[in-house]
Amino acid sequence: MKIGYAIHYQQDFHEGARQAVELEKAGLDIIWCSEAYGVDAISRIGYLAAVTEQVELGTGIINVYSRSASAVAQTAAGCDAISRGRFILGLGASGPQVIEGFHGIPYTKPLSRTRDYIEITRQALRRERIVHDGPTVQVPLPEGQGTGLGKPLKLIRHDYRSEIPIWWASLMSKSVRETARLANGWMPTSFLPEQIDSIWGDELTAGLAERDESLGPLDISISTALAIGDQYTGAEADAVVDTQRDNVALYWGGMGARDKNFYNTIARLMGYEAEAEKIQDLYLDGHKDEAAAMVPGDYLRKAGLVGPEGEVRERLAAWKQAGITVVNVSPRTDNPVAAVAKLRTLIEDL
Numbered sequence: 001m002k003i004g005y006a007i008h009y010q011q012d013f014h015e016g017a018r019q020a021v022e023l024e025k026a027g028l029d030i031i032w033c034s035e036a037y038g039v040d041a042i043s044r045i046g047y048l049a050a051v052t053e054q055v056e057l058g059t060g061i062i063n064v065y066s067r068s069a070s071a072v073a074q075t076a077a078g079c080d081a082i083s084r085g086r087f088i089l090g091l092g093a094s095g096p097q098v099i100e101g102f103h104g105i106p107y108t109k110p111l112s113r114t115r116d117y118i119e120i121t122r123q124a125l126r127r128e129r130i131v132h133d134g135p136t137v138q139v140p141l142p143e144g145q146g147t148g149l150g151k152p153l154k155l156i157r158h159d160y161r162s163e164i165p166i167w168w169a170s171l172m173s174k175s176v177r178e179t180a181r182l183a184n185g186w187m188p189t190s191f192l193p194e195q196i197d198s199i200w201g202d203e204l205t206a207g208l209a210e211r212d213e214s215l216g217p218l219d220i221s222i223s224t225a226l227a228i229g230d231q232y233t234g235a236e237a238d239a240v241v242d243t244q245r246d247n248v249a250l251y252w253g254g255m256g257a258r259d260k261n262f263y264n265t266i267a268r269l270m271g272y273e274a275e276a277e278k279i280q281d282l283y284l285d286g287h288k289d290e291a292a293a294m295v296p297g298d299y300l301r302k303a304g305l306v307g308p309e310g311e312v313r314e315r316l317a318a319w320k321q322a323g324i325t326v327v328n329v330s331p332r333t334d335n336p337v338a339a340v341a342k343l344r345t346l347i348e349d350l
Contacts, residue, residue, distance in 0.1 A: 001320060001347045002029035003340060004221060004328035006060055009038030017048060019336060024055045026337045027344030030326060032060030032090065037102040042075055049083035058088030060187065061169045064117045065094070065105045069137050072117055073124035073155065080160040090187060091117060092169030095256045111175050112136050118166055118182055125162050129154045167219070171262045173203045180207025185219035185326070190251050190263050192270060192302050193222055193322035199269050221326035222319065225304040227333050228342050232307050240332045241300035245292040248300070252276055253283025253291045272296055305329070305343070313346050320350055 005023055007016035020031045031048055033041040041059045048057050057079065067075070072089070080087040093099075093110030100107050116134035124130055129152035132139045140150035167185035170176050179186045180203065191199070208218065227240045251263040258280060267276035275296050282291035305312050305327070319327070327347075331339045 001316070001324065001350070002326045003027060003343060003347070004030035004032055004058075004326050005340075006032040006034060006223065006328050006330075007044065009034045009036050013039070013044055013047075017044075017051060020048065020055070021051055022337050023331075023340050024052055026341040028055055028340055030056045030058055030088065030328075032058045032328065034060050035062055036094070037098050042079065045079050045087070046082060049079070049086070052086075054086075056086045056088050057083050058167065059090040061090040061092035061094075061167075063094040063099065063103075064091055064110075064114050065099045065107070066103045069117045069120040069132075070124060070130060070139065073121040073130075076121055076164050077125060077155055077157065077160040080164050081157070085161050088165045088167060088185070089121065090167040090169060090185075092187070093175075095262065096260060097256055109136050111178060114168060114170075114175070115178055115182065118168070121164075121166065124155050125160070125164055127154055127158065127162065165219075167221075171266055173200070176200045177203040177207040180204045180218055181210045182207075182215075183218070184215060185221065187221050188266075189223070190248060190303075191222070191266055192299070193319045193324050194302075195270055196220075196322050199266065217325075218323075219325040220323050221328055222303075222324050223328040224330070225300075225306055226329040226331045226339050226343060227304075227306045228309055228312050228339055228346075229333075230308045237301070237306050238297065240306045241297070241304045243332055244300055244304070244330070245295045246288070248295045249279055249283055249288065249292040252295070253279045254288075258284060270299070272299060306332070309342070309346065312343075313349070316346055317350055 005020055005028055007013060033044045035041040041062055045057050076087060076089045091114060093114055096107035099105050113136040116137040120130060120132050120137060120139065130139045131152050140152055165184040167187050168179040168183040169187040170179045171188055225241055225244050232240060252267045255261055255263050261280065264276050264280050275294055279291045279294045282294065305315055333339045
């Protein structure tokens with residue numbers, strides 16, 4: 001298992017980067033930069049490449065609408081070159097609220113578009129001339145479109161890896177199947193590892209059956225609050241996991257329209273149907289604090305690594321059994337470096 005740390009798009013970046021540098025010394029493996037409709041992820045990846053030495057640097061995520069597929073390939077090559085082979089390309093479709101409301105681009109065929117982007121990126125990174133005739137992207141433009149002067153081109157630099165890992169942030173069944181088939185890693189959000197099989201088991205099995213062996217095993221990540229110690233029981237543990245309420249409410253309640261919120265759908269599939277409906281109603285009506293208060297404490301406790309060392313060890317073992325390979329932590333202690341160092345020890349002892 002690897003340990004990741006995400007610099008959230010709402011977080012002060014320089015403070016997040018400072019903490020990430022310290023966490024690298026404690027055993028951190030990956031730093032993720034999110035984007036949504038905040039500051040772009042790529043400029044921050046470049047900064048992190050200069051101030052870190054060993055950790056992998058990933059986009060968590062950039063969407064497949066606001067940049068052309070070839071531009072994403074250029075970006076992946078550039079980030080890998082400046083980080084000396086430490087880049088992970090995290091891709092996703094985002095949602096219509098962001099893509100149409102912020103970027104002004106129609107949110108059409110998200111699965112096909114992500115697949116086209118993955119295929120074009122890999123073709124470009126292999127330094128082949130880009131020729132692709134997909135359902136959402138055609139390169140070069142077909143005859144009759146544009147000036148007719150386009151011709152297949154290839155990346156002209158050679159200082160990056162030809163096999164940069166590509167992770168897919170997917171949640172819905174068809175996209176999860178394609179993730180298992182095509183991607184190096186999978187970034188589901190707001191879920192409980194023990195329910196991977198019940199929610200996505202059939203899709204993962206089908207996709208893995210068609211997976212190219214050269215891709216290796218599928219990595220799977222989870223994001224969690226982190227606080228390890230005997231003091232984190234009862235009310236003390238609840239106080240830590242409660243710090244996640246606002247973020248969960250944002251995803252379950254506000255990341256999408258009332259009838260098209262993928263995170264809300266997964267919450268319902270996990271068994272929190274009544275809570276998910278109420279949280280969404282409250283959030284979309286502007287009652288964000290009340291929505292956060294409705295997030296089930298049961299979910300927060302199960303989704304966190306908060307408690308005495310023995311309990312956290314048992315939780316890690318269960319997550320490993322469920323196929324989790326990357327634990328993205330949000331340290332909630334006065335000494336985040338010590339917390340990550342302790343987590344590294346527990347993981348190594350599994």
